[in-house]
Amino acid sequence: MTPESFIAAKAAEAIKSLYGVEADASTLQVQATRKEFEGDFTLVVFPLLRMSRTSPEQTGSAIGEWLCANVPEISAFNVVKGFLNILLSQLYWKEALGSIVSDPSFGTLPATGKNIMVEFSSPNTNKPLHLGHVRNNLLGDSVSKLLAAAGNNVTKTTLVNDRGVHICKSMLAWQERFDGATPESTGIKGDHLVGDCYVEYAKMEKEDPSVGDKVHEMLVKWEQGDPEVRALWEKMNSWVFAGFDQTYKALGISFDKTYYEHDTYLLGKEIVMRGLEMGVFQRDPDGSVWCDLTADGLDRKILLRSDGTSVYITQDLGTAERRFSEYKLDSHIYVVGNEQNYHFQVLKLILSKLGYEWADQIYHLSYGMVELPEGKMKSREGTVVDADDLLEKMYEEARQSSEESGKLADLTDDEKKELYRQIGLGALKYFIIKVDPKKTMLFDPRESIDFNGNTGPFIQYTHARICSILRKASEQGITPAQSVLDKADVELSAKETRIVKLLNGYPQKVAEAAAALSPALIANYAYELAKEFNQYYHDTPILREEDKSLLGMRLLLIDSVASVLRKAAAIMGFELPQRM
Numbered sequence: 001m002t003p004e005s006f007i008a009a010k011a012a013e014a015i016k017s018l019y020g021v022e023a024d025a026s027t028l029q030v031q032a033t034r035k036e037f038e039g040d041f042t043l044v045v046f047p048l049l050r051m052s053r054t055s056p057e058q059t060g061s062a063i064g065e066w067l068c069a070n071v072p073e074i075s076a077f078n079v080v081k082g083f084l085n086i087l088l089s090q091l092y093w094k095e096a097l098g099s100i101v102s103d104p105s106f107g108t109l110p111a112t113g114k115n116i117m118v119e120f121s122s123p124n125t126n127k128p129l130h131l132g133h134v135r136n137n138l139l140g141d142s143v144s145k146l147l148a149a150a151g152n153n154v155t156k157t158t159l160v161n162d163r164g165v166h167i168c169k170s171m172l173a174w175q176e177r178f179d180g181a182t183p184e185s186t187g188i189k190g191d192h193l194v195g196d197c198y199v200e201y202a203k204m205e206k207e208d209p210s211v212g213d214k215v216h217e218m219l220v221k222w223e224q225g226d227p228e229v230r231a232l233w234e235k236m237n238s239w240v241f242a243g244f245d246q247t248y249k250a251l252g253i254s255f256d257k258t259y260y261e262h263d264t265y266l267l268g269k270e271i272v273m274r275g276l277e278m279g280v281f282q283r284d285p286d287g288s289v290w291c292d293l294t295a296d297g298l299d300r301k302i303l304l305r306s307d308g309t310s311v312y313i314t315q316d317l318g319t320a321e322r323r324f325s326e327y328k329l330d331s332h333i334y335v336v337g338n339e340q341n342y343h344f345q346v347l348k349l350i351l352s353k354l355g356y357e358w359a360d361q362i363y364h365l366s367y368g369m370v371e372l373p374e375g376k377m378k379s380r381e382g383t384v385v386d387a388d389d390l391l392e393k394m395y396e397e398a399r400q401s402s403e404e405s406g407k408l409a410d411l412t413d414d415e416k417k418e419l420y421r422q423i424g425l426g427a428l429k430y431f432i433i434k435v436d437p438k439k440t441m442l443f444d445p446r447e448s449i450d451f452n453g454n455t456g457p458f459i460q461y462t463h464a465r466i467c468s469i470l471r472k473a474s475e476q477g478i479t480p481a482q483s484v485l486d487k488a489d490v491e492l493s494a495k496e497t498r499i500v501k502l503l504n505g506y507p508q509k510v511a512e513a514a515a516a517l518s519p520a521l522i523a524n525y526a527y528e529l530a531k532e533f534n535q536y537y538h539d540t541p542i543l544r545e546e547d548k549s550l551l552g553m554r555l556l557l558i559d560s561v562a563s564v565l566r567k568a569a570a571i572m573g574f575e576l577p578q579r580m
Contacts, residue, residue, distance in 0.1 A: 157259065303317075
């Protein structure tokens, strides 16, 4: 039970006792007390005046006095106009800490029974993953973990865009400029080799714009099942898939289900034919098929070209129908950059016109682009930050920063390598996830690795510090039992109470972040908790405390901090080392 629910329940008892009226606790308004007032939580009194038939001040005072007299978990109150500010007692916060300590699933919310699919990554097979894809992958993976922590059944999926004009551009460039090169013959990772082909095509097009006709001819042949075109397509895609798998593994990303556009575009074509029969779509004289959305304030949207080839939205129609049918979804979240806002607006509207009741259950999690200090990235010109290069750079930054600390002398080389990997990934993932998804972000690898700022390594170092304290306590034979919290002479200091309040608010933060689809709220919560611990550690003796009961309480407290930091980091997708 949250503090808000607890106070509402007790306030309902007070109202029944004082005024003889049954009050529904769920309707009572309880919120965190504003910082300028004294109190933990505030009961809004105004709606209760029809029950009390007295002034706001009198009503608030009467309820506050009853609570202090009858509820030992409430220690004091004050009334400001129509607001009853309530202070929870030592007893309440010690009981709260005890609940956190004893509940291994603390922070995981009750099951909702809802089935949610999250689609992310969804790369094209004409280039390797880059920094923009990294934000997409890390955000999609974190949102999936967040929704699971909030009690939902989550399926992580990706749609590989493995057909279409862009893929044909890389294929044509390979045919004409790469002299049979393979990943094995060149030593180049497969997705990088195909990406080089895509960049080369851009040069070809500048030299001779007519190469676009060859690309279109290749696309038509592909849709007609031409054996030679299909064989080249399969070969080059296999190179890319192998490269993607390596990058996903390095990022710690996995999917429950992978869809391929070469399958789903056919489903989309079937839906387009049905839409024609229904009169939702229209065929133009040249044979192309459109959906007229001008009456809805949008444009006409092409669904099939005049030669019968499909466009991107065609396969999205088919994929959506298949997914809702296969998984009985309550919600489908597309994690896609904000340059596709219009696309998803059109997709939902067309599905609605086709009569799909679940059209409104589609949600586009639109995120801002990642920019670099030197500006935007452009894959056609080969100016992107490659994901593999970025991961290597993060590892190197972690190695340099860790070696500068001089605290790793007793670790083996393998242990150091694993630590550098954890720190590098923690820095990258936290730096990206801490930014609200809707905002464009500027990425600076060196800034992300700072051990003292609002960074992943700062949270990792905080966790390692707590683990060190707990190890030393164990070496001294100190194993705190939860029973120390029952002792009347063990009291929480003001700083300890603040930490318990923060810990106790973690489940509510998970609920809030899941509702907003914003893991940034979890990231910033973890930073606040780590910062609060470090201030406490600086001012409070822990292992030097002579009172064994007080020492035991403090060890339970910091162990809970470490546990909640691990849970938050798991949602963000990175690990917290025990030593740094």
